[in-house]
Amino acid sequence: MTKVYSQIAIALAAGFALVASGAGSDAAAQNRGGILKYIIPSNPPSADAHRESTFGTIHPFAQFYSVLLRVNPSNPASTTDFKCDLCVGDVPKPTDGGLKYTFKIKKGVKWHRVNVTKNTPAETAKWSKAIGGTELNAHDLVATFKKLIDPPKGVISNRKAFFSMVESVTAPDDFTLVFKLKYPSGAFIPALALPYNFVYAKKILDTDMHWYEKYVLGTGPFKFVEWQVGSHIKAERNEAYYWKGQPYLDGTEAVFAKKYSINMQAIRGGRAYIQFRGFPPKMRDDLVKALGKKLTVQESDWNCALFMTPNNKVKPFDDVRVRRALSLALDRWGGSKYLSKIAIVKTVGGIVFPGHPLAATKKELEQIAGYWPDLEKSRAEARRLLKEAGQSNLKFVFHNRGVDQPYKVVGTWMIGQWKKIGLKVKQRVQPTGPFYATLRNKKDFDVSMDFNCQSIVNPLLDVSKFQSDTIASNQYAGFQDATMDAMFDKMNRSGDPAEQRRIMRKFEKRGLDEKAYQFITLWWYRIILHRTAVKGWKTSPSHYLNLDLANIWLEEPLLSAK
Amino acid sequence: MYQYIVKRVLLMVPTLLGAAVFVFFLLRFIPGDICELRMVGEGGYVDESALATCRAGIGIDKSIFLQFVDFMWGFVIFDLGTSMWTGQPIGYEIGLRFELSLQVAIMATVASVLIAIPLGTLSAVKQDTWIDYVVRGFSIAGIAMPSFWLGILIILFLLIGTQAFLGEAWMPPIVYVPIWEDPGYNLSMLIWPALATGYRYSAVATRMTRSALLEVLREDYVRTARAKGLLEKIIINRHALKNSLLPVVTVVGIEFAFLMGGLVVTEQVFNLNGLGKLFVESVLNTDYTLTQALVMVVVAVFVLVNFLVDLLYAWLDPRIRYS
Known part of the structure; x- marks a missing residue:
């Protein structure tokens, strides 16, 4: 028994050492290619993060969308380090006594043009044809934040309460976004960085406010391939992604499996590289024992x-x-x-x-x-x-x-x-x-x-x-x-x-x-277990954060993919 | 025969109707609000107006009576409605899973029949010999062992065994691919749950085959056949076995219907996106419309399978006539 515990301790120490030494470091040379297979211990009720509260919507769908602000993907453990995703430069400072925030929006961000297959919903194909390849602009962000802050009758926003300080959101020109607040608030910038704030296309929202509940079309690092309700979701690299060089993966494949035993077995048995929510300590110990150096443990409050x-x-x-x-x-x-x-x-x-x-x-x-x-x-x-x-x-x-x-x-x-x-x-x-x-x-x-x-x-x-x-x-x-x-x-x-x-x-x-x-x-306490072959990803204090998967690369394929 | 079929089909209507009413009201007794579960289920805060919009959107703000009228009307026009949880048409939700559940049910049934009939026959023919004891032990173990537990053992055995022999653990696939797209992949995923459930299912059928055959083997016409000097093999295969299969067919039929909607735990163990898993999720999500529809599908399958079993009786035993 002592031997077993000492093996666990050694493996854990190895895992921590990897984390400490920058298992997720961006500095190393990234491999391009491969499909990231991961497990989601949930089944998303819909694809619309504006209305849902569950991580079950974030884990599969965050990869398809951009957001205005996000936690720093290189430093997600920080509780205060926010970075621009769609905006230019750093997070802007407020003006007008803390009542006005002006964001300059990136140019050259393109809506996905999906590769239509027999598994592509007709609606996705239709809108991909209509707006795929066109440029995202500040009006898309206005439409998105209006839906979040003050949704029209019959439309649900689960984030409305987070934006009670907002007076208005406008776009004075195609690439400028302005928020005016009712009162200065330290809660505003963190609210903008919520991972649920997927940016949707104004043209689609103007046509159907409920469209994004069932279908996917964004500007994020991965493009939609297939979603089989209750089973899995597939994505492929967005070659036109605006963060240079990213994403590194050819694509992703997420499997919905609520049972944690299946999650653990999938990582052990070569069906998945990672599960992004977290595992109990006993499963960590068992998996460390079974996989040794092939497993990395990342932990966080x-x-x-x-x-x-x-x-x-x-x-x-x-x-x-x-x-x-x-x-x-x-x-x-x-x-x-x-x-x-x-x-x-x-x-x-x-x-x-x-x-x-x-x-x-x-x-x-x-x-x-x-x-x-x-x-x-x-x-x-x-x-x-x-x-x-x-x-x-x-x-x-x-x-x-x-x-x-x-x-x-x-x-x-x-x-x-x-x-x-x-x-x-x-x-x-x-x-x-x-x-x-x-x-x-x-x-x-x-x-x-x-x-x-x-x-x-x-x-x-x-x-x-x-x-x-x-x-x-x-x-x-x-x-x-x-x-x-x-x-x-x-x-x-x-x-x-x-x-x-x-x-x-x-x-x-x-x-x-x-x-x-x-x-x-x-x-x-969050315990993330993943195959050591997964590189570039760092844990954060929340299972909702740092999940666009753009910065992940793989060192070697899984047994199931060999 | 024709009259019998018409009568049975007409009898299905009140059965389904009764089940629909029962299920509708029973579900309303379960406490819980799907909108609260969905919007505050992870402990967050939500605007109350969002909850009200959610309730209005799925119709649970209406009176129970109006909800019942909607449900029954949908039942009459064969419209199962939409899932309250996903907003997808229920026909689509069930259709996605039906194929997988049907394949597992067929594979488990085939495995069970292939195991049960030879073993049950052998056990009856070799009554009170060591062969009989082994077969009985095997079948009692099958009854005693829940299929989900056997499933867990199979997965662990595969993980540990492959790690020991191949140096890397292997587990069966967890994403379903239809058999006509990739038969090897499909079978490597579904053979294990089919074996786990088929074994338990075969245990019941083995015991039923044994006891039914033993009874038939004591019939006068079997004695007459033996007295005529017929070979034992012909007596068993041609005369005794067919007549002893009536109760076996009943058991196989009921078990098949059960497998179509009842593999709730086994599907979780193997992460099969089938009807059983959907059933569990719909109940946990308090998705009334989906749960109702699933219960109705299972009831319909049971009614249909029982009907087919009755028709099969006539083929197996020509003395049975439904006129």
Whole structure:
């Protein structure tokens, strides 16, 4: 057994060393050619990223589209490094006191002309013939952002809430794009860099706003070849791509497979190079053991927070002492150490993604109830609070989502933690549909698991779950707090990072400690496993980012392709 | 016979209708909102107006009664509607998967019949010998072993075995290609699930063949045939086996119908984009229209297969007449 673990450790170390030494470095000479086969543990409901919230739409379709801004593909781990994709030069600075952003749009960006085969939908062929090879311009971007910001009746934009600060978007000429804001906001640029903001053709949107739900036509690094619903999607290189030399691959082939065991077996058995969402630690260890040097491991904190949400409207959880005790009982620092071996969680953090400039430092965190370094003191305080509230023998039902990673694993751990302060807790697990029905509509729970996964790290908006439930429909704890709402508003309208940080600390302290409305348990941890033959790609804090695949190249073919 | 066929076809109508009503209302009892699942399923925030647009777009903002009327009208005019989840026509969604499920069902049935009838016959003819014990053990193991579990074992065996012998692990393909486009690739993908399900399925049929044949072998006309000095091989093949196949055909028919829509777990294990996987996804997505349509397809397959089995009885046993 010791030998096995030491082999895993060596292989892991090798993997980390590869990452550290720049497994994804752009500096090395890139091979051209090959088909990147990858697995997507989802099945996209539609191809329109403007309306969907799932990574299942980003992973297969991001390769076909351009975006205005994106995370730096050479530095995707950064939470603040945004680069122009369609705009020229660097991300522009605002003018007019932070109220106006002017973007110069690249010239020579061409709409795809797809190679029509028997598998090409007639609609795609028709529009490819009509606009394929013509130049993208600022009017396409205006049409795209209008659809995102203020969609017409009957059209869904899942990003509308991210652009509440936008007053107007216009194109004074064919290659200039101007956003005017209602108020200066630090959340605007990150919102523009959302990976969902695929740029669509104005001519198509003018004809049918729903066209992009079923069909694909973009200006991205890869051109559409075939999409078989529920099975796979194929793409080929866009020879006219505007980033010189890219993409390196001849094409891609993504397979939809929800089961993680299939994902792992596909990488092991030579059917796929990579899966971009992430794997649990046990699968990492097994695959490292099976593939050794042929596997590379890339790991990162993950912009998904796992919440513990007491129902503030139900007794005894309407009592701040009881809620506070629930958080004080959790050994987050210890849990991080042990749970990270079996679940996709690791980092202890407050309400802001750990590592972001707006996030609490360890020292700041340790001032918040539930994060104190002295666990015995925490639990003694929890018992005292329960006693004072007359709830020393409290029994309740913990509501959880019927998904193993990380929900059931962490839920079971939390029940064990609560037991240590004398609470008797039963777990009620529901599939995702009924789970949300309970959280959002029935609201008949005592304490529930909840989570918040975002793409771009945009703390000013990501913490919106701590506003009153009359404002934030995704706040399920059921509290209203005008002070929190005012702080949130002030923070979002401030252009000064230092002031934002100052408000954020007060906001965090009030939400997690003083009022103890709801809690962060642990932040998720992303483990990407890929064949070492995959080069050029670097992990990021989100499974939605850095997925246009333009910078990937392959060192050798898979067994299945040999 | 003609009258019988007409009567059976007419009987299908109330059966399908009853199933449709039952399925429609049963699904409405499942809590969950497809729009919430779709738009906030990954924990994000969404504008409430977007949720309202989504609900209106797929018609779940209408009263249950109106939804029922829409569904029944679609049923009457053979319009399955569109999937609430993907917005694609349900006929297209099912059509994409039907071919694969049908091929697996046929391959599993063929594998099962090829295993079950010889083994069941052998077991009956060699009753209470070691051969009989081995066959019975083999078939009991098949019944005891869930096909998805056997599927997992097969995949692991392939991965570990190929890594040991070829130096690199190999797993069966996970993207379906029709058999007429690339027979080798197609079979290398589907042979494994067909074997996994066919084995369990053959186990039931083997036991059924054995017991039915044993019963027939004790009939007077078999004794008479033996007394006439006919060869045992002719007695078994020409006289006994055909008559013992009635219950076997029933089992094979029901199992075939089950395979068409019931391979929910095995399809997940092998990542087959078939009807079973679609079924699971439609339920998890609370896609009412798709789930309803799939249930109706399975009900229709069951009704049709049972009807065909009844017709087959007459061919197998000329004494049976449906007049």
